[in-house]
Amino acid sequence: MTMHQDLLDESALALKQAYAPYSQLFVGAALRSANGKMFSGCNVESGAFSIGSCAERNAIAAAVRAEGAGFQLTAIAISATDRAGKFLAIPPCGACRQMIKELGPNAEVLFLGASGEIIHAQIGDLLPHSFQLETL
Ligand code: THU
Numbered sequence: 001m002t003m004h005q006d007l008l009d010e011s012a013l014a015l016k017q018a019y020a021p022y023s024q025l026f027v028g029a030a031l032r033s034a035n036g037k038m039f040s041g042c043n044v045e046s047g048a049f050s051i052g053s054c055a056e057r058n059a060i061a062a063a064v065r066a067e068g069a070g071f072q073l074t075a076i077a078i079s080a081t082d083r084a085g086k087f088l089a090i091p092p093c094g095a096c097r098q099m100i101k102e103l104g105p106n107a108e109v110l111f112l113g114a115s116g117e118i119i120h121a122q123i124g125d126l127l128p129h130s131f132q133l134e135t136l
């Protein structure tokens with residue numbers, strides 16, 4: 001039993017709700033806020049492809065709706081399957097890394113690695129030298 005197993009389990013439930021008729025990649029994300037609450041999201045696609053949204057950012061949107069602008073992200077787990085339900089190694093995309101880091105500069109990120117292991121990474125290691133508004 002790994003730390004944040006509840007987040008991994010919840011992300012695997014969330015992906016079952018995905019609307020992904022185009023890619024057939026079903027992604028779920030579950031995060032924990034600094035208040036200890038869990039929020040989840042799934043990917044939602046569109047026939048106008050570029051306006052679809054990722055599971056991670058949808059989970060963040062749910063958390064901000066519930067906790068407001070003070071929301072802080074401590075950990076997030078991502079799970080993904082193909083249409084047959086086979087789990088796939090899907091690390092978070094660059095845009096999601098950017099948003100995770102802004103709301104959780106020390107966040108732990110969990111996802112399946114290429115050899116079937118669970119990777120536990122720090123967001124700072126996944127997105128070094130990142131853009132921050134303060135640097136403008
Ligand atoms: N996707 C996510 O939900 N999260 C990621 O980090 C990577 C990609 C979704 C977006 C799209 O619906 C599908 O996976 C294929 O790109």
